[in-house]
Amino acid sequence: MIKIDNLKKTYVTYRRGERFLDVLKSMFVRKKVLVEALKGINLIIEKGELIGLLGPNGAGKSTLIKILTGILYPSSGKVECLGFVPWRQRRAYVARIGAVFGQKSQLVFDIPPIDSFHMNRAIYGIPKADYDRTLKRMVEMLDAGDIIGKPTRGLSLGERMRCEFIMAMLHSPEVVFLDEPTIGLDVIAKESIRAFVKEMNAAGVTFILTTHDLDDVEHLAKRVVVINHGEIVFDGAMDTLKTHLGTKKIVRLSTHEPLPLLDRPGVEMVTRVSDYEADLELDLAKIELNQFIKKIGEKNTIRDLAINDPPIETVIKKLYS
Amino acid sequence: MKGSLRLYGAALKNTLASRLAYRIDFFLSVFIMLVFELIIPFATFLIYRSGGAFPGWSFGEVLLVQAVFLLAKGVVNPFFAGIVWNTLIRVREGTYDLLLIKPRSVLFMTLLTSIDVEDLGKLLGGVGVLVLALSGLPAAAPENWLAFVLLFACSVCVFMSFSFFMAGSCFKWVGNSRVYEIFDCLSAFAMYPMSIFSKGLRVLITAVIPLAIMAFIPASVLLGKSVEYLAFALGSGAVFLAAGAFFWTRMLRSYTSAGG
Incomplete structure (x- = not known):
């Protein structure tokens, strides 16, 4: 469905120093900097994926x-x-894709979203019957019946995003690009958006989701592609991404007595909550779990113990670095 | 074509509805636009009343030149000239992205999102000054009216082409907020009879930059006056429009978007 082969993008930007003199100098001379935004991306995305x-x-x-x-x-x-080259066959191609930009609204600010939907109907040339059917379905799925008639400027961010999704889906796109769609949303609004994306994906729509919200990715994506410095540094399943930290576990340990010194191989202090409680990172390749519990139990009475996988943020940070 | 007209109708409706969300501001803006357009004709009136004149031109004739200019501007500004600010803002903010993901000509999408209904005040001003000018002049022959309509269409084309050139420059010259003022200064030459300028300047503003066709030539035809470089000006009007649209389209390739 989407095939990317050795994709590169270089652009020119201008830099100057931060001093007042640098600002004055920039009126006449600016330092030109060549930025390699993409350094040879190779990627294949199949129909129905949610990446x-x-x-x-x-x-x-x-x-x-x-x-x-x-x-x-x-x-x-x-x-x-x-089957299209996006920048060469733009018009035919974009008729079959949709996009939601979390920071760029497609709705007209001073009028209700329904007017913007009508405009989109005219732009895409959607037959009336198809438009009515799709709109009804989207409004039901996103529970937006009460909000599409209110002026956009009066909507909350969560309500506006629901309308942005309706706007992007009216022409029944086969591929939808989501660029930070849940930015700034509260938990309830995020859940509503995620449920919608899941349902549409189950119906066969391919989604490419760009986000900084790792919860979005954990909840939605089966496959994750990590890009850093214009290169793909990871491409695989979410579970595989999690195993990137190998055999590490996060342990929340509480004891009745003050915690002893924990500086031993395979144990790293993450957060010391109090003298009696701490979050530790265990490397099970260096210290076995029962051995660790036994060592602690020798001098302390364990009050509580919770063992978890490392948060996905840790994995991502490791990949970025 | 039918689909494009329907789309234009939808865009016009949305723009009007959007602007009417703040009705007082809308009506005030229309009124201010109308009044602002009357400043030059009023200044011309004061010149003639105090005994001054443009040699060989009566007040009514000069007023007609200015009326044609204001009318053409009044036609172009609400429906086409907004492309300049629209391009300027969208390029700077990176919101051209939203037009590029629509399955329509980008130029058409830009025009759709550039409709500026409060500029209808300029159209009203143009119509008003034209009626006033014509009321003080002898009636023109039907063939002169026919030629005027053709030339007026050329005038509109020249105005549009300037909009395309200005908007196109904003793709490279990002944030060029003074571009319209440059145009205003340049187009001010078009509001006066060409005979007041030197021959060199007349050639320049007729054959090279077709400012004369914006008002002077159509008005002269309606007045039954002989016009220099008429055919050349007609041709250059069409060429200028095509060049403006081509320039805009080429400059669109320079769009780099912005931010994330």
């Missing part, structure tokens, strides 16, 4: 999404989406 695209700020995620949506031209490389 999480992760990466720190400036990693190249948004540049990749913009090339895939036909917004930007690449410097070199090949891309084929739904």
